[in-house]
Amino acid sequence: MTTHTHDSRPPRPSPVPASAGVGLKPAHYKNILEDHPPVGWFEVHAENYMGDGGPPHHYLQAIRRDYPLSLHGVGLSIGGAGPLDREHLGRLAALVNRYEPGLFSEHLAWSTHDTGYLNDLLPLPYNETTLKRVCEHVQQVQDLLGRRMLLENPSRYFPLEGATLGEIEFLQELARRTGCGLLLDVNNVQISAVNNAFDPRDYLDAFPLWLVEEIHVAGHDRQQDAAGAPLLIDTHDRPVDATVWSLLGRVLERSGPRPVLVEWDSRIPAWEGLMSEARRAQACLDHALPEGAERHAITD
Numbered sequence: 001m002t003t004h005t006h007d008s009r010p011p012r013p014s015p016v017p018a019s020a021g022v023g024l025k026p027a028h029y030k031n032i033l034e035d036h037p038p039v040g041w042f043e044v045h046a047e048n049y050m051g052d053g054g055p056p057h058h059y060l061q062a063i064r065r066d067y068p069l070s071l072h073g074v075g076l077s078i079g080g081a082g083p084l085d086r087e088h089l090g091r092l093a094a095l096v097n098r099y100e101p102g103l104f105s106e107h108l109a110w111s112t113h114d115t116g117y118l119n120d121l122l123p124l125p126y127n128e129t130t131l132k133r134v135c136e137h138v139q140q141v142q143d144l145l146g147r148r149m150l151l152e153n154p155s156r157y158f159p160l161e162g163a164t165l166g167e168i169e170f171l172q173e174l175a176r177r178t179g180c181g182l183l184l185d186v187n188n189v190q191i192s193a194v195n196n197a198f199d200p201r202d203y204l205d206a207f208p209l210w211l212v213e214e215i216h217v218a219g220h221d222r223q224q225d226a227a228g229a230p231l232l233i234d235t236h237d238r239p240v241d242a243t244v245w246s247l248l249g250r251v252l253e254r255s256g257p258r259p260v261l262v263e264w265d266s267r268i269p270a271w272e273g274l275m276s277e278a279r280r281a282q283a284c285l286d287h288a289l290p291e292g293a294e295r296h297a298i299t300d
Contacts, residue, residue: 014069015068016040016041016101017040017068018257019259020262020282020298021259021260021262022039022275023043023262024063024069026055032063032067032271033059039067039275039298040067040068041069042063043069043071043263045073045074046092047073050091050095064099068101070105071095071099071103072106073106074106075088076106076141078108078109078134079108079137081133089144093145096145096147103259104147104150105152105183107152107154108174109124123157124154125160125162126160126165126167126169127162128164135174135177138174139178142178142179148179149180150213151171151174151180153189154188155191156196157196157231158195159196168206171208172208181211182213183212183215184207184209184216186216186217186244186247187218187244190220190232190241191232191234194230204251205254212258213258214260215260216260217244217248218236218244218265219235219241219264220233220234220244221235236264236265237264237266238267239277240280240281252287252288255288256288257285257288260281260284260285261281278298282298
């Protein structure tokens with residue numbers, strides 16, 4: 001077991017490698033700092049580190065010295081009807097300046113109404129009005145941060161009225177108008193496909209992978225709706241489903257290696273359980289490498 005010491009210099013920007021990463025959770029801080037595991041990078045939820053100090057920043061600063069970070073926001077409400085929260089944007093900008101993450105992403109969703117905040121990521125109807133609003137918000141964030149942001153495709157449970165554009169068309173046009181990139185959540189594609197009766201393989205085959213800078217996989221819950229039809233719920237509380245691993249392999253065959261995150265946000269397992277999932281993600285990435293290319297080893 002190795003203990004690492006860290007100086008007080010600010011971290012330099014560090015690109016996120018095209019290898020397997022995991023979400024950073026407080027339950028694993030000590031495992032990471034004591035054992036320095038060979039995971040490629042960590043993703044952190046921005047809102048968990050928007051305080052000025054305390055243990056979260058103590059541990060994150062130490063871990064950032066040794067690993068690249070991807071910063072993932074959940075509270076911007078990028079699709080909200082009202083203006084973006086300037087105080088929230090200020091805290092986000094301070095966090096980006098402090099830790100210099102290699103990537104920053106948010107959800108294509110809304111979670112605010114007037115002065116209220118809803119603790120959920122709610123879907124948008126895809127039409128020109130919504131597209132214009134989201135473009136304005138994305139550009140505002142990118143101008144403030146001085147960097148490109150990524151937008152994540154959402155989990156969808158039912159069709160929304162008022163849609164005149166398909167999801168892929170919406171995302172691609174959003175990227176064209178703003179210069180933003182995309183985060184492809186393969187688990188969200190599977191959830192949306194089952195709940196809305198379309199083939200996830202067709203969706204992924206049409207997805208503009210040249211815009212994708214990060215990929216997510218996660219676990220989901222299988223339920224049934226009132227009519228007895230299958231209903232998938234985005235829970236992030238269990239191992240990745242076999243179908244999602246298969247879809248990830250299909251994506252990587254087209255895209256080549258990209259940073260792949262294993263999300264696990266509740267019912268957090270012991271560190272070894274999360275590393276087991278990371279090793280499986282890395283195996284998918286290695287399979288997509290050209291013959292003779294160097295592989296990123298994740299070992300016990």
